[in-house]
Amino acid sequence: MKTKCFTIFLLCVLSFFCGAQNAGFTIPDTICEDKPFNITNIQPTSAISYQWSFCTGNASYEPDGLNMGNPNQLLNAPRYIALVKDSLDYYTFTTNAGNASVLRCYYGTSLTQFPLNITNLGTFGTLTDQIGGIQVVKDNGIWYGFIVDGNNLFRLDFGNSPANPPTTKVFNLTGVISASGLAITKDGAMWVGFCNDIGADKLFRIEFMPDISSIPQVTDLGNPAQLSAPTGLTLAKENDAWYAFICNSGSNSLSRINFGVTLLNPAPAGMILPDIDVLILPTAITIINDCGGINGFVTNCVQEADQCIVHLVFKNGLGGIVTAYHIPNSGILNKPYGISDVVRQGDTLFAFVANYGSSSHTRMFFASCSGASQPFYIGPDPPAITYPDPGNYNILLTVDEGGANQSSLCKNIVVMPKPDIALGPDRVFCQGKRTKLDAGAGDSIYIWSTGATTQTILVDTSGTYWVHAINFWNCEADDTIKITVNNTAASTVDTTICQGLTYWAQHALQSSSGIYHDTLQLANGCDSVVTTNLQVEECPLLMWYPNAFTPNGDGLNDVFRPVGVNITKYKLLIFDRWGALIFEASDINTGWDGYIKGQPAGPGVYTYHTTYESLQFPGEMHRDTGTFMLSK
Numbered sequence: 001m002k003t004k005c006f007t008i009f010l011l012c013v014l015s016f017f018c019g020a021q022n023a024g025f026t027i028p029d030t031i032c033e034d035k036p037f038n039i040t041n042i043q044p045t046s047a048i049s050y051q052w053s054f055c056t057g058n059a060s061y062e063p064d065g066l067n068m069g070n071p072n073q074l075l076n077a078p079r080y081i082a083l084v085k086d087s088l089d090y091y092t093f094t095t096n097a098g099n100a101s102v103l104r105c106y107y108g109t110s111l112t113q114f115p116l117n118i119t120n121l122g123t124f125g126t127l128t129d130q131i132g133g134i135q136v137v138k139d140n141g142i143w144y145g146f147i148v149d150g151n152n153l154f155r156l157d158f159g160n161s162p163a164n165p166p167t168t169k170v171f172n173l174t175g176v177i178s179a180s181g182l183a184i185t186k187d188g189a190m191w192v193g194f195c196n197d198i199g200a201d202k203l204f205r206i207e208f209m210p211d212i213s214s215i216p217q218v219t220d221l222g223n224p225a226q227l228s229a230p231t232g233l234t235l236a237k238e239n240d241a242w243y244a245f246i247c248n249s250g251s252n253s254l255s256r257i258n259f260g261v262t263l264l265n266p267a268p269a270g271m272i273l274p275d276i277d278v279l280i281l282p283t284a285i286t287i288i289n290d291c292g293g294i295n296g297f298v299t300n301c302v303q304e305a306d307q308c309i310v311h312l313v314f315k316n317g318l319g320g321i322v323t324a325y326h327i328p329n330s331g332i333l334n335k336p337y338g339i340s341d342v343v344r345q346g347d348t349l350f351a352f353v354a355n356y357g358s359s360s361h362t363r364m365f366f367a368s369c370s371g372a373s374q375p376f377y378i379g380p381d382p383p384a385i386t387y388p389d390p391g392n393y394n395i396l397l398t399v400d401e402g403g404a405n406q407s408s409l410c411k412n413i414v415v416m417p418k419p420d421i422a423l424g425p426d427r428v429f430c431q432g433k434r435t436k437l438d439a440g441a442g443d444s445i446y447i448w449s450t451g452a453t454t455q456t457i458l459v460d461t462s463g464t465y466w467v468h469a470i471n472f473w474n475c476e477a478d479d480t481i482k483i484t485v486n487n488t489a490a491s492t493v494d495t496t497i498c499q500g501l502t503y504w505a506q507h508a509l510q511s512s513s514g515i516y517h518d519t520l521q522l523a524n525g526c527d528s529v530v531t532t533n534l535q536v537e538e539c540p541l542l543m544w545y546p547n548a549f550t551p552n553g554d555g556l557n558d559v560f561r562p563v564g565v566n567i568t569k570y571k572l573l574i575f576d577r578w579g580a581l582i583f584e585a586s587d588i589n590t591g592w593d594g595y596i597k598g599q600p601a602g603p604g605v606y607t608y609h610t611t612y613e614s615l616q617f618p619g620e621m622h623r624d625t626g627t628f629m630l631s632k
Contacts, residue, residue, distance in 0.1 A: 021043055021044035021407070022043070022044075022407045022409065023043065023044075023397045023398065023399045023407040023408055023409040024041065024042070024043035024044075024397075024409055025039050025040070025041060025042045025043065025395075025397055025409065025411070026039070026040045026041040027039055027040075027395060027411055027413050028413065029413070029414065030413070030414045030415070030416055030473065031387070031413060031414075031415055031416070032415070032416050032417075032418050032473065032474070032475035032476070033387055033388060033389060033390050033415050033416065033417055033418050033475070034386060034387075034388055034418060035386065035418075035475070035476075036373075036384035036385065036386045037384060037385060037386075038384050038385075039052075039382055039385070039395070042380060042381070042397075044399060045380075047380070047399040047400050047405075048399075048400045048403060048405075049378070049399065049400055049401055050378065050379055050380045050397065050398075050399055051376070051377075051378055051397070051398045051399075051401055052376055052377040052378070052379075052382050052395070052396070052397055053346075053347050053368070053375065053376050053394075053395070053396040054372035054373075054374065054375060054376065054377070054382075054385050054393070054395050055347070055368050055369040055370065055371055055372040055375055055393060055394070056291075056344070056346075056347040056348075056368050056394040056395070056396045056410065057344065057347055057348045057349040057365070057366035057367055057368050057394070058291065058293075058349075058366060058369070058392055058393065058394050058412070059288050059290055059293065059295040059342060059349055059366055060293050060295060060313075060392045060412075061366060061391075061392070062311070062327045062328065062330075063327070063330070063349075063351070063364040063365055063366045064330050064331075064364070064365055064366075064367060065329070065330035065331020065332075065333070065353075065362050065363065065364050065365075066331055066362065066363045066365075067331050067332035067333075067355075067358075067360055067361070067362050068114060068115075068360065068361045068362065068363055069360050069361070070358075070359050070360050070361075071103070071105055071114075071115050071118045071361065072118045074096075074101075074103050074118060074120050075094065075096060075103060075354075075359040075360060075361070076096040076097075076098030076099045076101070076359055077096060077097040077098030077356055077359060078094045078095065078096050078097070078098075078103070078337065078338065078354035078355065078356060078359060078361075079094075079095045079096070079097050079131065079132060079133075079283075079337045079338055079354060079356060080094070080095045080132060080133045080134050080181070080182070080232065080284065080337065080338035080354065081093065081094045081095075081134070081338040081339065081340050081352050081353070081354040081361075082094075082134050082135055082136045082145075082340055082341075083340035083341055083343060083350070083351070083352050084136045084137075084138075084162060085343065086138070086143070086161060086162050086163075088109045089106070089107075089108060089109060089163075090106075090107040090108070090109070090110075090111050090343075090345075091104060091105065091106055091107065091136075091162050091163070092104070092105045092107070092115075092340065092352050092361070093134050093136055093145060093162075094134070094338070094354050094361070095131045095132065095133070095134050095147060095338075096131070097129050097130075097131055097356075098129070098359070099123070100123045100127040100128050100129050100131055100149075101120055101121065101122055101123050101127065102120075102121040102122070102124075102127075102131075102134070102145075102147065102156075103118065103119070103120055103121070104118070104119045104121055104162070104163075105117070105118050105119075105361075106118075106119075106163060110345070111343075111345050111348075111350045111363070111365075112348075112365075121156075121165075121166065124154060124156075124168045125168070126149075126152070126170065127147070127149050127154070128149055128150060130149055130150045130178055130179075131147065131148075131149045132147070132148040132149060132179050132180045132181065132182060132195075132198075133147070133148050133179070133180065133181045133182030133183070133195065133232065133233075133338075134146065134147045134182065135182050135183065135184040135193070136156075136158075136162060137184055137186075137191075137212065139186075139191065139211065139212045139213075140211075141160060142157070142158075142159060142160065142213075143157075143158035143159065143160070143161060143162045143164075144156065144157060144158065144212055144213070145158065145162075145166060146182060146184055146193065147182070148173070148176075148179035148180070148181075148182045148195050149179070150176075150177075150178055150179065151172060151173050151174075151176040151177060151178070151179065152170050152171065152172060152173060152179075153170070153171045153172075153173050153179075153195075153206065153216060154168060154169070154170055154171075155168070155169045155170075155171065156168055157169070157213075171215060171216055173195065173204060173206070173218050174218045175202075175204065175218060175220045176195065176197050176200075176202075176204055176218070177197055177199035177200045178197060178198050178199035178200075179195045179196065179197060179198075179204075180195070180196045180197070180198040180230060180231045180232070181195060181196045181230065181231050181232040181233040181246070181247070181284070182194070182195045182233075183195075183233050183234055183235045183244070184206070184212075185235050185263075187242065187262060187263045187264070188262075190207070190208070190209065190264075191207075191208040191211065191212040192205065192206070192207055192208070192263040192264065193205070193206035193207075193208070193216070194206065194233060194235065194244060194263075195233075196227070196230035196231065196232075196233055196246060197230070198229050198230055198231060198249075201223050201227045201228060201229065201230065201250075202220060202221070202222055202223055202227065202230075203221045203222070203223070203224060203225075203227065203230070203233075203244075203246070203257070204218055204219065204220055204221060205218070205219040205221055205263070205264075206218055207219065207264070219266075221268070224257055224267075224268055224269065224270035225246065225255035225256065225257050225270025225271055225272065226248075226251070226253075226255060226270075226271075226272045227246060227248060227255055228248040228249075228250030228251035228253070229248060229249045229250030229251075230246050230247065230248055230249070230250075230255070231246075231247045231248075231249045231282065231283045231284065232246075232247045232282075232283050232284030232285050232299075232338065232339075233245060233246040233247070233285065234285050234286055234287055234296075235263070236287045236289065236294075236318055238289065238294070238317055238318045238319070239317070240261050241258065241259075241260060241261065241318070241319065242258075242259040242260065242261070242262065242263050242265075243256060243257065243258055243259065243318045243319070244256070244257040244259065244268075245257075245285050245287065245296070246285075247279075247282035247283055247284060247285050247298060248272075248282065249281050249282060249283060249301070251272075252279040252280060252281065252282065253272050253273070253276065253279060253282075254272070254273045254276055254279065254282065254285070254298065254312075254322075254324075255270055255271070255272055255273070256270060256271055256273055256318075256319075256322075257269070257270035258270070258319065273322050275321075275323075276310075276322065276324045278300075278307070278310050278324050278325060278326055279298065279300060279310060279324070280300040280302050280304070280307055281300055281301045281302055282298050282299065282300055282301075282310070283299050283300075283301045283336075283337045283338070284298070284299045284336075284337060284338045284339045285297070285298045285299075285312075285339070286339050286340065286341055286342055286351060287312070287314075287318075288341075288342040288349070290342070290344065290349070290394070290410060291394040291395075291396075291410040291411055291412040292410075292411055292412040293392065293412050294313075294314035294317065294318060295311065295312060295313060295314070296311070296312030296313075296314065296322075297309055297310070297311060297312065297339060297342070297351065297364075298310040298312065298324075298339075299333075299336040299337060299338065299339050299353060300336070301335045301336060301337050301356060301357075302335060303334055303335055303357055305329045306326055306327075306328055306329055307326050307329075308329050308333035308334075308335075308336050309326070309327050309329070309333065309336065309353075309364075310324050310325070310326060310327070311324065311325055311326075311327045312324050331353065331362035331363065331364060332355075332358070332360075332362065333353060333355060333362055334355045334356075334357035334358035334360070335355060335356040335357030335358070336353045336354065336355050336356070336357075336362070337354050337355070337356040338353070338354040339351055339352070339353050339354075340352045340353075342366075344410075346368075347367075347368035347375075347396070348365055348366065348367055348368060349365065349366035350363065350364065350365050350366075351363075351364045351365075352364070369391075369393065371387050371388060371389050371391070371393065372385055372386070372387055372393065373385055373386040373387070373388075387413075387415040389415070390415050390416060390417040391414075391415055392412055392413075392414055392415075393412070393413050393414075393415060394410055394411070394412055394413075395410070395411050395412075395413060396408065396409070396410045397409050397410075416473035416475050417471070417473070417475065418471065418475040418476065418477040419439075419440065419442075419443045419469035419470070419471045419475065419476070419477040420440055420442075420477075421439050421440055421467060421469050421477050421478070421479040422440065422479065423437055423438075423439070423465075423467065423479045423480070423481040424481065425481075426481055426482040426483070426484070427481065427482075427483055427484070428483075428484040428485075428486065428525075429484075429485060429486070430485070430486050430488060430525065430526035430527070431485055431486065431487050431488045431526065432488060433460070434458050434459060434460035435458070435459060435460075435483065436456055436457070436458050437456060437457050437458075437459060437465060437467070437481065438455065438456045439455055439456070439467045439469055439479070440455070440469075441455060442471065442472075443455075443469040443470060443471045443472075444470055444471055444472055445469065445470040446467060446468070446469050447467065447468040447469075448465065448466070448467050448468075449464075449465050449466045449467070450465065459483055460485065461483070461485055462483055462484050462485045463482075463483055464480060464481070464482050464483075465480070465481055465482075465483060466478060466479065466480040466481075467479055486525065486526045487526065488526045488527050488528065488529070489526075489527075489528035489529070490528070490529045490530075490531070491528070491529075491530050491531070492530075492531045492532075492533065493530060493531070493532045493533070494533045494535075495532060495533065495534050495535070495625050495626075496534075496535040496536075496537055496625075497534070497535075497536055497537075497624070497625075497626060499536050499537065499538050501536075501545065501626060502547060502626070503532070503534055503625075503626050503627055504605045504607075504626075504627030504628070504629075505518060505532040505534060505627075506518055506532075509547060509627075510534055511536065512534075512536060513534055513535050513536045514534055515531060515532070515533055515534070516531070516532040516534060517529060517530070517531055517532075518530045518532070520577065520578075542564060542565060542566075542567070542612070542614050542616065542617075542622060543562050543563070543564040543565075543567070543610065543612065543622070543624060544562065544563045544564070545562050545563075545608065545610075545624070545626055545628065546560060546561075546562075546628060547628055547629065548628055548629035548630070548631055549594070549628065549629075549630065549631075550630075550631050550632065551593055551594030551595075551600070551601075551630070552632055558593065558594070559591035559592060559593050559594075560574070560591050560592045560594070560606075560608075560628060560630075561588075561589070561590070561591025561592070562588065562591075562608070562610060562624075564588055564612065564614070565614070565616075566614050566615035566616060567588050567612050567613070567614055568612075568613045568614060568615060568618075569611075569612055569613040569621075570585075570586060570587065570588045570610070570611075570612045571584070571585075571586055571610065571611045571612065572584060572585045572586075572588075572590075572592075572608065572609075572610050573608065573609040573610075574592050574606055574607070574608050575606065575607045575608075575609070576596075576601075576604075576606060576607075577604060577605055577606070577607075582596045582601070582606075583596075588612075594630055601630060602630075603629075603630050603631055603632055604629070604630060605627050605628070605629060605630075606627065606628055606629075606630060607625065607626070607627050608624075608625070608626055608627070608628065609623070609624070609625050610622075610623070610624045610625075611623050612624075
C-alpha cells in the first residue's frame with residue numbers, strides 16, 4: 001500500500017513539473033513571400049490557453065514616437081529614465097538635474113495612454129544637480145530604486161509596490177568622483193551593478209552581498225575600454241557571456257566590455273567599437289534581444305532633427321561587428337538624454353526617452369505590422385501562415401496567460417522576396433512580326449512554356465505563354481501572357497481592259513499591261529496586299545466608262561453610268577474598296593448617284609463590273625472590270 005501511494009505521489013509531482021513547461025515552437029528561419037508555412041513542435045502539448053500573434057512589434061524596424069509633453073510641469077532638465085512593470089501596471093522613474101528630484105509616472109495597465117498619476121518624489125534631502133542614472137528592480141517581492149549622485153548611491157525602498165512612498169538610504173561610492181550612468185542586474189544568485197565616473201573616466205562595480213538590501217561593495221575597474229567622459233551604460237547577456245556597453249560623450253564613441261561568464265570578472269577586456277561615426281554626444285543606451293534579433297538604441301544629446309537617436313544592429317551577436325545609423329526623429333526629441341529599457345506589451349514594443357532640452361518625455365513604440373495572412377490565433381494548432389511582403393516578422397506564443405505557468409516565446413522569421421516577374425498585358429500584333437517576352441533580370445532559373453531556359457524569348461505565333469522563375473533564395477513565381485497574331489490577307493486579281501481605258505491600281509490609274517501591288521489596312525489593323533495582273537488589249541469599243549464623277553448636286557457629272565452602243569443585255573455591279581457590293585443596275589440608262597443605303601458615299605476609288613451583249617456580237621457575253629474615282 002505504501003509503495004502504491006508513493007508511486008501515485010511521484011506521478012503527481014512529475015505531472016506538475018511537466019505542466020510547467022515553457023512555451024516553444026519550431027518555424028523555418030526563412031520563407032518566401034506568399035508561400036504558406038506551418039508552425040510545428042508546439043510546446044507545451046497541453047496548456048489551458050494558447051495565444052498567437054504573427055506580426056508583433058519588431059525592433060529591427062524603426063519606431064514611431066509621440067512627445068508626451070511635461071507631465072504636470074514636473075520635469076526639469078531630465079536625465080535618466082527607468083521603465084518597470086509591476087504585475088499589470090507600468091511606471092517610469094526620471095531623474096531631474098534642474099531641481100535635483102525624481103519623478104514617478106503611473107500609466108496603469110496600458111503604455112499607450114498618458115500618465116494616470118504623477119508624483120514628484122522630491123530630493124530626498126541631499127540629491128544634487130549631479131543626479132545621474134536610475135534603476136528600479138524587484139527582489140523577493142520588494143521593490144528597490146537606485147540613483148547615483150556625485151559619489152553617492154541612493155537606495156529607495158518602496159516595499160511591495162513601486163507606487164508606495166519610498167524610504168531612503170545613502171551609501172558612499174568609494175573612489176567615485178562624479179557618477180553618471182547606472183546599471184544593476186542579477187547574475188545568478190547575486191545582484192551586481194556598475195556605474196560610470198564621468199569625472200575620472202572610470203568604471204566601478206557595485207556588489208550587493210548577500211542580497212540587494214545589503215550594503216554595497218565598490219570595486220574600481222579602472223578604464224578597461226578607452227572611456228572618455230562616460231555617461232549611460234547597459235548590461236546584456238548572450239550565450240552565457242556578459243557584456244557592458246558604455247556611451248562616451250567625450251569621444252563620441254561606444255565602448256564594449258566583455259566580462260565572460262560572470263560580471264564579477266576582476267579584469268574584463270574592453271574596446272572602442274569601430275566604424276561607428278554617427279554618435280554626437282551620446283548619453284544613454286538600451287539593448288533588446290527579442291525574437292532572435294539584437295538591436296540597440298543610443299541617444300545623441302543634440303537638437304538636430306534626424307540625429308537624436310542612433311539604431312545599433314548586432315547581426316553577429318553582442319560580441320560581433322556593430323552597424324549604426326540615424327533614425328528619423330518621430331517624437332519631437334530635443335537633446336534626448338536617457339532612454340529606458342525596451343519592453344513588450346502585447347504586440348507592441350515600448351521605450352521612453354527623457355528630453356533634457358525640452359523637459360519632456362517621448363514614448364517610442366514599435367507597433368505591430370499588418371502583413372500576416374491573419375494577425376492572431378487562439379488555440380494550440382494555428383493554421384498555415386503567409387506573409388505577402390519581404391521583411392523581418394515576429395511570431396509570439398503566450399501560453400496560460402494570467403496563470404501561474406504563464407510563458408511566452410517570440411521568434412523571428414525572415415521573409416525573402418519572390419521573383420519580380422511582369423510579362424505585362426496581353427499583346428496583339430500582325431503576322432510576319434514577333435515580340436520579345438522578358439521575365440526580368442536577377443533570377444537564377446527560368447523555365448518557359450516553350451521549353452526555353454533564358455531570361456527572354458521571342459514569339460511569333462498565337463498562344464498562351466508562361467514562365468516559372470526561381471531566384472537566389474529559392475523562391476518561385478509565375479506569370480502568364482496571351483499572344484494574338486492577326487493574319488494578313490493576300491489576293492490576286494486578273495483584269496483585262498481595252499486599250500484606251502484605265503484601271504486603278506498601285507495608287508494610280510493604269511493604262512498599260514503589268515503587275516501592280518496595293519496595300520490596304522484590314523479591320524484588325526493588319527495589311528492586306530492585293531496583286532493585280534493587268535492586261536491591256538485592242539478591242540472594239542462597245543462600252544465607255546468614265547474615270548470619275550462628282551455627285552455634288554451641281555447637275556454636272558452627278559451620276560456614274562457607263563455609255564454603250566447597241567447594248568442588248570446589261571448588268572452593272574459597283575463595289576467599295578473592301579469588296580462590298582454597294583450598287584447594281586440592269587438598265588444601261590440607270591447610274592449610281594453616289595449614295596449607299598441613303599447616305600453619301602465617301603470619296604475614294606470604287607470598282608465596277610459589267611456584263612453585257614451587243615448587236616455587234618450577238619450571243620457573246622462581254623465582261624469589263626475597272627475603277628473610278630468619286631470626288632466631291
